[in-house]
Amino acid sequence: MSQQPMAYLYPEFLESNDARPIRILSEYLEPLRRFKDQKIQDTVVFFGSARVDSRERAERALRTLRARGVRDADEQYQAELKKSRRAVEWARYYEEARELARRLTTWSMSLQSENHRFVVTSGGGPGIMEAANRGAREAGGKTIGLNIRLPFEQGANPYITDGLHFEFHYFFMRKFWFAYLSKALVIFPGGFGTLDELFEILTLVQTDKLSKKIEVILYGREYWQPILDFKPMAEWGAIAEQDLDLLHYADTPADAFERLQTHLIENHLEAKTAQEAAAPGIAKTRG
Numbered sequence: 001m002s003q004q005p006m007a008y009l010y011p012e013f014l015e016s017n018d019a020r021p022i023r024i025l026s027e028y029l030e031p032l033r034r035f036k037d038q039k040i041q042d043t044v045v046f047f048g049s050a051r052v053d054s055r056e057r058a059e060r061a062l063r064t065l066r067a068r069g070v071r072d073a074d075e076q077y078q079a080e081l082k083k084s085r086r087a088v089e090w091a092r093y094y095e096e097a098r099e100l101a102r103r104l105t106t107w108s109m110s111l112q113s114e115n116h117r118f119v120v121t122s123g124g125g126p127g128i129m130e131a132a133n134r135g136a137r138e139a140g141g142k143t144i145g146l147n148i149r150l151p152f153e154q155g156a157n158p159y160i161t162d163g164l165h166f167e168f169h170y171f172f173m174r175k176f177w178f179a180y181l182s183k184a185l186v187i188f189p190g191g192f193g194t195l196d197e198l199f200e201i202l203t204l205v206q207t208d209k210l211s212k213k214i215e216v217i218l219y220g221r222e223y224w225q226p227i228l229d230f231k232p233m234a235e236w237g238a239i240a241e242q243d244l245d246l247l248h249y250a251d252t253p254a255d256a257f258e259r260l261q262t263h264l265i266e267n268h269l270e271a272k273t274a275q276e277a278a279a280p281g282i283a284k285t286r287g
Helices: 017-037 055-066 075-109 128-138 171-181 192-206 221-227 231-236 241-246 253-268 270-278
Strands: 043-047 119-122 143-148 165-168 182-187 215-219 248-250
Touching (some): 017 171, 043 192, 075 128, 128 143, 192 215, 215 253, 221 248
Parallel strands (some): 043 119, 143 165
């Protein structure tokens, strides 16, 4: 008679509907252990489209397309050419996310701390996510990727620090880790997923479900202002007038970095020092 495996080692059970709570809990406990091991204290999260490419790759694709020698009258060719030219324009955001992540990481590494502060974190995939991880890695710092398993589009990028690449099945557990450690968000141009993550955080801030002050920066007015106009919501009374102040804009890496640095120093460096001096060993938490 074959020996029955222990329940916690039994794949058929662990993959069943009955064991779903165990799988959910694993996506909390396993990242928690690794963050502790790597001494990650807090993060700055970069959101944005997975479909943005680097300038080098976008320009190479455009050159390849032009070299095909297709007649200009070909409608399909013209459509592809238009799309490729837009990809070169779009690449601006990849390079600027990369530069901002590099600046932020260089500064955070200069801080005197036993732990790693304000670690650049992304969704772990391509596009803006890759750019953020890449810039942080180029600065020589740690960088986190919280990847989600999807049937299309998203594999992990190669710039995530060893030991800080996480794979999630549940979107809500991935969102928990985005929110739990983050002290600021930078929202680059993106689609439905980017908007979903933005509104998740805005709702938590608006309803005072976060025990910390968090900066939310929309990067790229040219893109975001035609898409997100919240003033009518305030005029109708759907949100409070002060809720409009939850969002700030930036258009260059320098502007975004200055805003991030000011927020992080005032609310998470100087404020913490003052709190510790007043009440050593007491930290505010919220479940």
